[in-house]
Amino acid sequence: MIQHLASLPILIPMLAGVILLMPPCGKNLHIRRVSSVILSIVTLLVSAYLLFHVNSTAPLVYAIGDWSAPFGIVLVADRLATLLVLLTSFLGAVVVLYSCAGDDKKGSFFHPLVHFLVLGVNGAFLTGDVFNLFVFFEVLLIASYSLLMHAGNKQSTRAALQYVILNLIGSSVFLIALGVLYGVLGTLNIADLAQKVPQLTGDDVYLAKIGGLLLIVVFALKGALLPLHLWLPNTYASAMPLVAALFAIMTKVGVYAMLRVYTVIFGDNAGELAHMAQPWLWGLALATIVMGGIGVLASQDFRKLIANLVVVSVGTLVALVAIQNISATAALLYYLVHSTIICAALFLIADLIAQQRGKVADRLVAGRAVAQPYLLGTCFVVAALAVVGMPPLSGFVGKVWILKSTLDSEKAMLFWPIYLVSSLALLVAVSRAGTSLFWDHTHKDSEAIEGTKAHPVKVIAVVALLACSPLMVVFAGPISDYMLATSEQLFDINTSINAVLQGGQ
């Protein structure tokens, strides 16, 4: 059983999706909700067990169908992959829980689609094969297309149409890049690619470079890096807030793919092609932080503001990918977990606030007072402090660690001012948003609407997400040790190549 453990975070959501479509769950809403919550908790527990198992022993390499490594497809459950799988499963479980308070009734097939999305994201994190990465990208995309349309109105049709067309073009570019890489290197296994890239000579080097750089386009599109980030604010702001919270993990799939490809395949050992993507990633990442900061300041409604916060966090993460050393990558992982959870929490809080403010919803204008100012205000303050990076919450720890890890490199000259000024912009924009959401009332509407109290299940889900932030500070010691070990394992390329190519039996 234990050797199949690595495949379970993919198989359980897949089974869950199918089971939830079948008669007893498909017909009865109550049964569907209960089974969906149970199945998502099972996924969460299996992911946590996988993380502890991999943490205490060596990475698991699982050859699908027992076809060994360079020929068959392998799943590689190392520390990085299992950490992100656990994060995805946790977010999926919280979103399923939150949806049980009524949002899942607004459209069809919400629960199966969430499980299919978790399947795609987990698969993308676990796979050790670039073509398989493409397949899992498509799985998560088709689930996300349908979720984006969930309970949709005209605005979301328009955003979905643009999102789908952009991603279809992205998929074509991905396939062209994979075709070039396969034509030059004769393999698509990540470990095998890493082994073969340094041996290239002559014109093949340039072909491989074209293939590798085309991949930047794809990952930048998924991760919303500067010239390709324009879809994100519209898409996230027009999706249901609950769905947008789940989408918080999807930009991180792009960042993860960059980290994997440009550290393992085109990293230190890649001979002529070593660090070939870094200058591109570095420049684009800094520009993304600037644009995201401007977007945050210019946002007219709260959800668009959060979507722009996601853009800023992607810029920060990619800048750390471009720095490419062990401590920067460890800081990246800490910040990635923190920003995913807090951005998801912010989307859910935006939903609660919008429901209680009546017609003005989450627009940043004077409006009706919320019905539960203390509860929502506290949630908002915690999330805002965390996302801006003020002490004492996890954003601050992440920010200090990021600044410290970039201190040694000469890149700090550029990175520090941009990052700190954008943090100031975030602080200004988020406090202004809080002021107008909670304190800015119109006279005639100063009474709160009766009977719009938040459903307790929703509050539990939001608190579960927010509680992660102080916990990440309290347990900052063990967590940062784990992140450092993860980062060391990622940079220890030779060991992982050997593990995949020989241990796949």
Next chain:
Amino acid sequence: MEVLYASCVGVLVACGIYLILRARTFPVVLGLTMLSYAVNLFLFSSGRLTINKAAVLGTGSEYADPLPQALVLTAIVIGFAMTAFVVILAIRGRADLGNDHVDGHLVKSSKEQK
């Protein structure tokens, strides 16, 4: 053969990109389809273009590379599903937005203006 094959892929990509840059959904869908045809041909050629090589073991002395064929099959299936989805979405967009522009700005029709 290489020249013919390469120019086929090139022409398909060029047509696809031209159509994708149009502002209406139908040409964009056609463009995406053409682009995916081009990508499929390109993937197929990454296993080298050869003639008279066996696809099944034991039927000849030389074999064609089976992996690109498997990749193309996967890409065709996924591309087909995605095209079907975007067609449905385009029809829904036409109904919801009242026009078939990709950026969906509501151009008021003459009826609404009256």
